[in-house]
Amino acid sequence: MHSKINIILAGVGGQGILTIAAILDTAALDNNLYLKQSEVHGMSQRGGAVQSHVRISDQPIFSDLIPQGKADIIISVEPMELLRYLPYLKKDGYLITDSNPFENISNYPELDAVYNEIKSHKNHILIDAMKIAKDLGNSKATNIVLLGAASSLIPLSDESFQKAIATLFERKGERIVAKNLEAYLKGKEIVAEIVS
């Protein structure tokens, strides 16, 4: 276990970043680690930019917000939203994002410009998580694919991630639990391929 990991989750209101946060929270608590996780409620949830700061540590954590330049990983469900939090990224920190734009604004930038910006960072994982999720027959699991993609960078055991996913989706039945575990493993597998 590192002494501390700081993760920023990014997306647009309604894209399900709080589900990723909830899985991280559950896994961290299960490992008896300290956790702080801030989230956005209210006006921005209506189609605006939203983010969540997740901090996990074996030592007590003070701030609910990650200081600038101190995020180890930014996980985003939308490519432009990923870039919004770059000032928070640590030197050589990781960027992980879905490649599909959410274009609910009239001045959405050229997608290539967004991709080029992402690719200019050494440690980036740009994947079509939405397609992966759809191919698995669960288009709602884009966020879980991304979590799987990020999982090897997060100092929590694979077992604790899977347990947290099972706990969180338990109410929705065994089939949904299985589908989400599948999405998680697929995300993990694809990144293993990219990195190797």
Next chain:
Amino acid sequence: MKKLLLGNEALAQGAIDAGLSGVYAYPGTPSTEITEYIQKSKIAQELNIHSSWSVNEKTAMEAALGMSYAGKKSMVVMKHVGLNVAADVFMNTSVSGINGGLVVVVADDPSMHSSQNEQDSRYYGKFAMIPMLEPSNQQECYDITKYAFELSEELGLPVLIRLVTRLSHSRAGVVTGERIAQNTVHLPKISTQFQLIPLHARVLYQHLVNIQPDMLAISENSEFNQFEQGTNKTIGIIASGIAYNYLMENFENGECPYPVLKISQYPLPKESIKILFDTCEKILVLEDGYPFIEEAISDFLGENRKVIGRLSGDVPRIGELNPDNIANALGFDVVVNGKLPKVVMGRPPQLCVGCGHNDLFNAINALKKETENQQVFGDIGCSALGVLSPYESINTLIEMGSSITMAKGASDAGIHPAIAVIGDSTFTHSGMTGLLDAIIEKTPITVIISDNSAIAMTGAQDSAASGRLISICKGLGIEDDHLKIITPLHKNLQENIDIIREEINYKGVSVVISQRPCVQLPKEKKDKLKEYANVSIN
């Protein structure tokens, strides 16, 4: 085992465990989840703790006071601007005092994430001369709330708990304790306590003044105010509430070399502040919200800059605190590697796909093209998004209920058409009385109630207006011929424009109810609303 709770949820659990008998509230970001937690709590249901939404913050606090009068412990919860609405009962409750413990929870919104201003509720606490508590983390949210009920009953006063958005909406593990039993009904011992005629009020107010030193003594010795000795006396730091965490984030393992006074209980602990003053060269005040402490302990003319903070410019005057602006105040460099790329565009909030407000704004904008002078007075809630592109339909947005009364005043000044657009829940919150003003004077305004049958912006909570709008409007005196219902759908656009135009041309008060359920409502609720929709005007 720790429970993973939002600051709001930890506070709510603390209230349940303190022996709460009722929570009263109107939803408002960032306070909403406190009441929702109690509504969903199985224990709260078993204990029969009242938790239904109130019509507004004033009715909520009055009901909480009634429960306190009857001897039980009650809590009232609101966002910062809600306290403006409840200010009348709030200020007078400090004079009457309480019977059962009464805790007032106010969640401030520094940086205005979901608000019109960033007013600091600590001024209200001082104004009312009551004790205040300001938790710095989720565990303190729980502990302080339990303590607040004790303190309230010990002093016989309401106690204010002040939260800020980042604490309300951040999770951490919280250790909970034993649950204290609810009070039984017992009426006040002194019969004049709740009779604020001047004769009694003077006596009660004198008592409030007399017990101020007791409040201060409690605060001086509070476990929530901590003085941490430091070795480096060049700066002494006062950090209130959540500011303490941002400060400690800047030091490895929270080992700050400077003396630090953490404040989570008010009135301000004078003795500790005096020690800091006497031993340190400068005093840096870190507080989220207004420069409340800084102003209180700084010199009026600003000639002796011993105290620094938001007023001196060492900390930004507006906006919330964070680890970075505090690092700057401490003289540390904030190392930022990545800049915000130019390709990143702003993404403001917007109406949901399929929202009925959208079709209403399209109709209003069509009418705008017909007349040069149309002014549209807007109101708080999702319909406020009509201010933004692509609609830009609304000219004003001030506070709950102001659409109708501002339209009236503008009409009195000669503006025509003067249109008010107000959501259904905002209408019952504080639009009804203003409508009565207009009806009494037969003011030529057109009031459009954009009825989505939900308190939508805060998460589609039940609206007090559901199924009652027609009877409320008729009861206030709206004539049947000028009470219209439209369905805001694209296919009805022309018909809706014609109906609104006709009512604009009427030289009196018209109400148009633009009715379509919020898309965020679950199906069961939408089905229930269909029953209401079948009620006709006549």
